[in-house]
Amino acid sequence: MNRISERHVMLAVxxxxxxxxxxxxxxxxxxxxxxxxxxxxxxxxAFLGITAxxxxxxxxxxxxxxSVGSVIGFTTIFVATMISDNGMNPVLVWAAALALGTGxxxxxxxxxxxxxxxxxLVTLGGLFxxxxxxxxxxxxxxxxxxPLYDAVGDIALPIGxxxxxxxxxxxxxxxxxxxxxxxxxxxxGRNLYxxxxxxxxxxxxxxxVTSTKIGVYTFNGFCSALAGIAMTIYMDxxxxxxxxxxxxxxxxxxxxxxxxLSGGTGLVAGTLLGILIYATIYQITYFANLPASLATISxxxxxxxxxxxxxxLRRLR
Amino acid sequence: MDETxxxxxxxxxxxxxxxxxxxxxxxxxxxxxRSGEVHALMGENGAGKSTLIKVLTGVHRRDSGSMTLDQxxxxxxxxxxxxxxxISTVYQEVNLIPQLSxxxxxxxxxxxxxxxxxxxxxxxxxxxxxxxxxxxxxxxxCELRRCSTAVQQMVAIARAVDLDAKLxxxxxxxxxxxxxxxxxxxxxxxxxxxxxxxxxxVTHFLNQVYRIADRITVLRxxxxxxxxxxxxxxxxxxxxxxxxxxxxxxxxxxxxxxxxSDTTPSSEKMLEVSQLGRKGTVEPFDLDICRGEVVGLAxxxxxxRTEAVRLLFGLDRATTGKLKVDGKRIxxxxxxxxxxxxxxxxxxxxxxxxxxxxxxxxxxxxLALQASRGLSDALSYKQQLELSQHYIDALKIKTPSTExxxxxxxxxxxxxxxxxxxxxxxxxxxxxxxxTRGIDVGAKAEMxxxxxxxxxxxxxxxxxxxxxxxxxxxxxxxxxMRDRMKVGELANEDVTDQKMxxxxxxxxxx
Numbered sequence: 015m016n017r018i019s020e021r022h023v024m025l026a027v028x029x030x031x032x033x034x035x036x037x038x039x040x041x042x043x044x045x046x047x048x049x050x051x052x053x054x055x056x057x058x059x060a061f062l063g064i065t066a067x068x069x070x071x072x073x074x075x076x077x078x079x080x081s082v083g084s085v086i087g088f089t090t091i092f093v094a095t096m097i098s099d100n101g102m103n104p105v106l107v108w109a110a111a112l113a114l115g116t117g118x119x120x121x122x123x124x125x126x127x128x129x130x131x132x133x134x135l136v137t138l139g140g141l142f143x144x145x146x147x148x149x150x151x152x153x154x155x156x157x158x159x160x161p162l163y164d165a166v167g168d169i170a171l172p173i174g175x176x177x178x179x180x181x182x183x184x185x186x187x188x189x190x191x192x193x194x195x196x197x198x199x200x201x202x203g204r205n206l207y208x209x210x211x212x213x214x215x216x217x218x219x220x221x222x223v224t225s226t227k228i229g230v231y232t233f234n235g236f237c238s239a240l241a242g243i244a245m246t247i248y249m250d251x252x253x254x255x256x257x258x259x260x261x262x263x264x265x266x267x268x269x270x271x272x273x274x275l276s277g278g279t280g281l282v283a284g285t286l287l288g289i290l291i292y293a294t295i296y297q298i299t300y301f302a303n304l305p306a307s308l309a310t311i312s313x314x315x316x317x318x319x320x321x322x323x324x325x326x327l328r329r330l331r
Numbered sequence: 332m333d334e335t336x337x338x339x340x341x342x343x344x345x346x347x348x349x350x351x352x353x354x355x356x357x358x359x360x361x362x363x364x365r366s367g368e369v370h371a372l373m374g375e376n377g378a379g380k381s382t383l384i385k386v387l388t389g390v391h392r393r394d395s396g397s398m399t400l401d402q403x404x405x406x407x408x409x410x411x412x413x414x415x416x417x418i419s420t421v422y423q424e425v426n427l428i429p430q431l432s433x434x435x436x437x438x439x440x441x442x443x444x445x446x447x448x449x450x451x452x453x454x455x456x457x458x459x460x461x462x463x464x465x466x467x468x469x470x471x472x473c474e475l476r477r478c479s480t481a482v483q484q485m486v487a488i489a490r491a492v493d494l495d496a497k498l499x500x501x502x503x504x505x506x507x508x509x510x511x512x513x514x515x516x517x518x519x520x521x522x523x524x525x526x527x528x529x530x531x532x533v534t535h536f537l538n539q540v541y542r543i544a545d546r547i548t549v550l551r552x553x554x555x556x557x558x559x560x561x562x563x564x565x566x567x568x569x570x571x572x573x574x575x576x577x578x579x580x581x582x583x584x585x586x587x588x589x590x591x592s593d594t595t596p597s598s599e600k601m602l603e604v605s606q607l608g609r610k611g612t613v614e615p616f617d618l619d620i621c622r623g624e625v626v627g628l629a630x631x632x633x634x635x636r637t638e639a640v641r642l643l644f645g646l647d648r649a650t651t652g653k654l655k656v657d658g659k660r661i662x663x664x665x666x667x668x669x670x671x672x673x674x675x676x677x678x679x680x681x682x683x684x685x686x687x688x689x690x691x692x693x694x695x696x697x698l699a700l701q702a703s704r705g706l707s708d709a710l711s712y713k714q715q716l717e718l719s720q721h722y723i724d725a726l727k728i729k730t731p732s733t734e735x736x737x738x739x740x741x742x743x744x745x746x747x748x749x750x751x752x753x754x755x756x757x758x759x760x761x762x763x764x765x766x767t768r769g770i771d772v773g774a775k776a777e778m779x780x781x782x783x784x785x786x787x788x789x790x791x792x793x794x795x796x797x798x799x800x801x802x803x804x805x806x807x808x809x810x811x812m813r814d815r816m817k818v819g820e821l822a823n824e825d826v827t828d829q830k831m832x833x834x835x836x837x838x839x840x841x
Contacts, residue, residue, distance in 0.1 A: 198449075200449060212427075218420070219426065
């Protein structure tokens, strides 16, 4: 038992929950296990997935980022306005949006690390700030009509049976693959685990705590902006009210994916499973013709069960 | 006897001074370590050992003075810089990452990479070499937190040595190790000494110093008393220098603590435990303690002694047995119920479970008393001041004022603050888990005197200590624990370290 660590046990639990949900639903509902539904699991939640990947790293490092929903909302309206109202090239706008999100994350990271402020409060400030900035650009939805958006919307990776993954979903899968490798195979990734495990020890071991912590918030800012861009592609529009409270969904997905909120323990791959569980629950309520509120209730319940399971797992060992 | 700097010196610190707000921690201290020696750094609490070490390892900046390593001037600004210069440190509390594997802990921050990618194969190989070098047999893929404290300590040393250390600093490395583990640690140190590494050992254990140290530097009140060759410094003189007292005074202190006073305990039972136990943690045990009696729980780390007192205080829920305090049954004990019944508990890990470092001395002392009185019956500031001042005087707590944050005090004084908190409650039963761990000789002697005075006041005291001599001096009776069960009891003249040791060791190999 020694060599199997807690995170692997949590990952296994998450995988079992996903399988029970998916195969249970497949038996109950005709056509649930069709390629279309499977593709939808990714397509419908790609933007949440993208931001959850960044959030996973932040939480592994022992931090939290509440600003992501607002940054996503800001990004969508920024991108839509720049393209539709100002007629700018989407590629340039995307680059600008990514730069803004990344810079914003970097600033919050610097505030947290240099002034030793609590991440919860700094990013709560970021939440209000970014949402306000979003509304200062435009108060209502802006449609995006651009040939590049049509082209990107047509990108589809067939997965068989006529179903296909959308561009945002492909983006999500590429991102998660990259981040799995970063977390496992780079010093930056390993330092995140170390800092989340014990920041004091990391300092005494001479790890670059400051740059790593600022780096992880910077990366999360990048992920949020990327998620915002994915959302504009998914919706062909931008709206300052997009992604309100999405940070909480992201945190839920990360925790369901087996990452401990206390930091130091977790796997990026778990977040993929977390996203799939989240998406499966929504699909089930759709198939069963149940109100979406039931999906929210289920996710809340599942989250509590997971926290309980993590706690009792720790006690057991 | 005082020796001056020699040409073979590896590290020379000269005229080091360091001031913290309100405290002059070091004034004009000289310290010198040679290659291939074990140099013990000794002194009472607050003598400045930790500060000196932290200046050396770059945690603190010195205010003045100079430092050279291998004849080169150094001023490390951070631990990483000191490490790069060849100064590695192993701290008292193991400063590694519990959630990561042994291998990763050894190699963190210096993994070999190709084009930015870590090679796990190389990490495991190098980590294996590092643990082999200190003769440690451990599965390097095991998560660190699953290893014993001793193994964790050795892993920390393996890491430190693997950093190509010229100078290895060990800050209280043995405080949580049992005798056998200490021996193993010393074997490693001796081997490292042969390979010409300079070793600085900060410890409170005199026996260990005389067993392994080549030279001793004594600090007192932030100043250097002197540096001595170990074989030329009799024990009694060393203690005298640490306490700043003449040898005959030390002898007095020792004889005072050595004789447990003759006041016989009354037969009135304050604590009655019958068949209390918890599945998988402690086998059911009996324990009666009378008014005015100190009963020790002896045993190795992990023998169940701490687990047993946690049951008494209701920190863990007992699955069997009964508990009575002063004749009254406590049903399903919780700490709240235990406190109300008059039980007080000073835990082993005072930083994690005891004092609150950011609160002042006064607030820490008042905490339990205020909690028991409730919000509606607050103590006035004046009453609080008087009470805390009373305990500061009575327990000789060294603090600039009642309002100083406890985090600024030395370990021994923090322990006293914790004790004061419970004394303010006027408890009937006092449980002390390793009250002298990590504090120095003088403070230990004071603590023993204090326990004796509690006893005389009619308290029933449960004492856990890893130091058998201390138990022998302080306890009327000792319950010996082994492998999570009580295996026997010794009383009165049978309470000797020899007899305890025999009982702990009995059938140890079956």
